[in-house]
Amino acid sequence: MSEEPVKWLNEVEAAAWLNVWSLHVWLPNRLDAQLKEDFGISHYDYFALAQISMAPEKKLRMSELASVSDMTLSHLSRVVTRLEKQGWVQRIPDPDDGRSTLAELTDSGWELVQAAAPGHVAEVRSRIFDTLNAEEVAQLNNIAGKIVDALDPPRKARA
Template identity: 55%
Template sequence: MTDASEIRWLNEEQDFTWRAVWSLMTWLPTKLDQQLREDSGLSLYEYYALSQISEAPNRSIRLSELAGIANMTLSHLSRVISRMMKAGWVERIVDPEDGRYTLGVLTDAGWDKVEEIAPGHVEAVQQAIFDQLTEEQARALGETAARVAEAVSPHGEVTGPPKGR
């Protein structure tokens, strides 16, 4: 057990920051999930999985890799992929390079769905985040969030590095 004199209590500014981060982690996903459900009937997790497959080389990704990127258990991802398969947006195939793995492959209908949904989702992200910040604040937020994400991510990195950086 930790000696009470060794506890690093949060000071007032740290407490404010922690509460702001907690609120951000709680309410931003809720807001984006609500927009996606209203506009497309998809959850934030479903859209994120679909978009990550769409951004992968050849619109194909190992499901175990996707689970890690999306922070989903394999069983949760399996349910998400099954729903997307029923809709005709994704196929499961055995990885031709290593048969121990299964790939999630985006279909043409899945690509069409991403193109349909993405503009509304991106607008919701713009409104919720970037419309609230100056360019300098947005850059600082990105750098700060990346630093924390790298410290807590089991992969030690931010998923989907920005293009051109």
Template identity: 45%
Template sequence: MGDMSDVRWLDADEQRIWRGFMTAVTKFTEHLDRQLQRDSGMPVAYYEILVALSEAPERSLRMSELALVCHSSRSRLSHAVARLEKEGWVQRQACPSDRRGSIAVLTDRGFAVLEAAAPGHVTAVREHLFDVLTPEQLRSLAEISQAIERGLQTECAQVRAEMVEF
């Protein structure tokens, strides 16, 4: 790490923008989490896993692919899938092509739970994101989100390369 003189410190405006961004993202995520917990008995992370599986061919993904899609660590995903298995919403199967790997499959019960949870979740997203921004702001948000993601792509590619199949 370089010395302190190398740091490009944030000025007052940048501090305000940074803190505002973090507060908005944190509050928005917490709101979605509370809504899903209250109405469907699951956190956002579990909902995202169910969505990813529902959109996959045959409602199944290798655990390693599911971790990438859900932007999750192996251990966090394994813990979440174990909880979803206990609920009967997801089933883990051995990967036929790789004994070490496993596949997560969305069960019919899990799909039904997702179908029941989706309207409330989408309503919360619409009310607290789409309904509070103008069409121009939404276009800007899309561009900003893409720019931030592009800025992190090198790091994301490195994480993908390092990820061990499981």
């Protein structure tokens, strides 16, 4: 069996990788901190609520929500249970497929999303977009899209 030699990262690639790593670790922490401080919810909670809020009739099949949220069904179930206890989401049987469950945003869940969205968007804008010009935003979108495609996610989240 012949092993191919490791193709080590060059200096520029290593620096880029460290920036990607920092982005991966620190950005979610910053977004989470803002949401917890302002609304007492985690970034996972907000992301699930936001994805449901953008779905037709504010209902989304749990398996689809897990996919777009990049959460296991087990993790998503814990998140949705937490959201149900707050009265923001309810689980209902899927009328089109009795084997599936839908997560439905309640009126108070919709109110929470509407209240939390401006601060969340402001945090995203200040952490990412205010530091970039229009050309850099287009480059970021292109580069991030290529990386996401290489990860082969089952489905991309809604913007």
